[in-house]
Amino acid sequence: VTKELLFKAAETSWSCLPSKYTARDFDHPFLAEDIGNFQAYKDAKMSKPLLGRRPWKSTCRDSLWPRTCSYWVSMHSLAARADDLSLGEDLLDAVVPIIAGGATFCGGCTRHFRALMKPVLSPPVEAGLSRVF
Incomplete structure (x- = not known):
């Protein structure tokens, strides 16, 4: 995957979100020119929508952890x-590695999720987990 393709996918x-967001709608979006800039990465880690730019139409509207x-x-x-389609196990197989891998960027969430899901983490997933920052 090229850098250009990756950022086009992000845009x-x-x-595709209901408010048709762009990078300008976030306080610290991670942009192509930020690759290699550790401070930009840290700033973008918890980027939040700029509420004055567009109406934020979601359940997470007032969350400090969007x-x-x-x-x-x-x-x-x-x-x-998944429950309706009897696909609960398939959903867990797909979601558990993503969240255990730290996708939420919330260290506490990741630690708690790993602790709760430890009995179902596959050996390859468990071996691939890095330190929570």
């Missing part, structure tokens, strides 16, 4: 659908 993902909140809301929706 497309933002634009990234984590959006993951939990999405997982609850996916879980309801």
